[in-house]
Amino acid sequence: MFARPLRFPSGIDADVFLRDYWQKRPLLMRQALPRAAFTVDADRLAGLACEPDIESRLIIEDRTRGWQLRHGPFDVGDFAALPESHWTLLVQDVDKYLDDVAALVDHFDFVPGWRIDDIMISYASHGGGVGPHIDAYDVFLMQAAGRRRWRLSHRAYTDADLLPGLEQRILSSFSVDDDWLLGPGDVLYLPPGIAHWGTADGDCMTYSLGFRAPDQRELAGDWFQHVVAAAGDARLADPDGIPAARRSELTPEVLAQARELLRQLPTPDSDAFGDWLGCYVTQAKPQFEIVPRDTAWTAHDLDAWLDAERPLRRHPAARLAWARHASDGLRLYCHGDVHRLPDTLGDAVGLLCDSRQLPAAALRALIHNTPGARTLLLDLVNDGVLEAEPQD
Numbered sequence: 187m188f189a190r191p192l193r194f195p196s197g198i199d200a201d202v203f204l205r206d207y208w209q210k211r212p213l214l215m216r217q218a219l220p221r222a223a224f225t226v227d228a229d230r231l232a233g234l235a236c237e238p239d240i241e242s243r244l245i246i247e248d249r250t251r252g253w254q255l256r257h258g259p260f261d262v263g264d265f266a267a268l269p270e271s272h273w274t275l276l277v278q279d280v281d282k283y284l285d286d287v288a289a290l291v292d293h294f295d296f297v298p299g300w301r302i303d304d305i306m307i308s309y310a311s312h313g314g315g316v317g318p319h320i321d322a323y324d325v326f327l328m329q330a331a332g333r334r335r336w337r338l339s340h341r342a343y344t345d346a347d348l349l350p351g352l353e354q355r356i357l358s359s360f361s362v363d364d365d366w367l368l369g370p371g372d373v374l375y376l377p378p379g380i381a382h383w384g385t386a387d388g389d390c391m392t393y394s395l396g397f398r399a400p401d402q403r404e405l406a407g408d409w410f411q412h413v414v415a416a417a418g419d420a421r422l423a424d425p426d427g428i429p430a431a432r433r434s435e436l437t438p439e440v441l442a443q444a445r446e447l448l449r450q451l452p453t454p455d456s457d458a459f460g461d462w463l464g465c466y467v468t469q470a471k472p473q474f475e476i477v478p479r480d481t482a483w484t485a486h487d488l489d490a491w492l493d494a495e496r497p498l499r500r501h502p503a504a505r506l507a508w509a510r511h512a513s514d515g516l517r518l519y520c521h522g523d524v525h526r527l528p529d530t531l532g533d534a535v536g537l538l539c540d541s542r543q544l545p546a547a548a549l550r551a552l553i554h555n556t557p558g559a560r561t562l563l564l565d566l567v568n569d570g571v572l573e574a575e576p577q578d
């Protein structure tokens with residue numbers, strides 16, 4: 187709604203990016219974001235890394251002891267004891283804690299929203315970095331302050347190329363194909379699988395917008411759990427009249443019966459599959475569960491809020507996606523839950539999934555024009571997915 191798109195290099199727009207670069211090849215975008223978009227300084231980041239609920243790491247490259255990895259929370263003493271150079275502090279999910287960082291995601295409103303994982307912020311002293319490595323996910327690396335040198339390698343690497351005995355996956359060798367120095371406002375897009383190596387050139391800060399994508403093993407793990415949950419206690423029974431002479435034989439009848447019991451369970455071709463996938467991809471990490479409002483709103487409360495020109499906003503951790511099922515209508519997937527909705531709510535669902543901030547006027551128009559929109563909004567407010575912005 188308040189999209190401030192990334193400034194692409196000339197000749198490239200969102201459609202060209204998605205066609206030619208997204209999930210395919212790296213793209214360096216000079217001056218793609220205004221400096222004002224980056225609001226977190228080193229002290230504020232260090233403060234977050236001291237919070238027990240926030241995931242943070244310190245990576246120190248020590249000339250004698252090699253790579254040191256430590257997990258937060260940290261305290262003032264930890265930071266005071268750091269060497270002069272060659273260390274990096276990384277803090278995950280900063281977008282869930284700071285609204286000004288969540289706002290940065292709006293610059294990327296052209297990539298599939300349900301894939302977005304988090305914004306990680308790293309602060310590095312001169313020479314600091316996490317070593318040459320490969321990620322399984324897409325990432326936009328946004329240079330927020332200072333300069334960072336990014337080296338890319340287009341070679342294929344295997345596990346045999348990793349340094350042994352480390353918790354982090356760091357490549358033991360690296361052949362450089364691209365070598366770029368990024369300054370504030372520069373953005374580097376990397377698809378999955380590209381080896382990269384960032385090192386701070388002086389102290390610097392980098393924001394990484396990371397994506398997620400389940401692999402076959404993860405999909406199977408969750409899907410089969412779903413299948414098991416749908417299973418009942420119907421049991422294999424022996425067919426009538428087994429001859430005593432064949433008592434040890436696993437007969438074709440038993441096999442057929444076992445097959446039939448399993449055939450009755452959901453399959454990836456069933457209608458239930460789409461709903462399972464929608465719930466799966468919108469599930470949050472366990473620390474980001476959303477709790478319902480303490481006191482439920484009535485339709486009157488909602489109308490009064492909007493009539494006073496007060497906006498709603500999506501909970502910073504909420505994950506949403508929608509789908510239109512050929513057989514039976516519209517679905518809103520919301521933080522691992524499914525809402526089955528009439529087709530007429532298509533615009534409402536699109537707006538809710540695409541916007542972080544929901545201005546009162548847009549929501550009033552939605553309620554006015556679309557039967558069922560008020561009830562949907564009310565449900566989402568009471569579930570805690572939409573929040574009434576605190577008034578200051």
Ligand SMILES: [Mn+2]
Binds near residue numbers: 319320321382
């Ligand atoms: Mn990386």
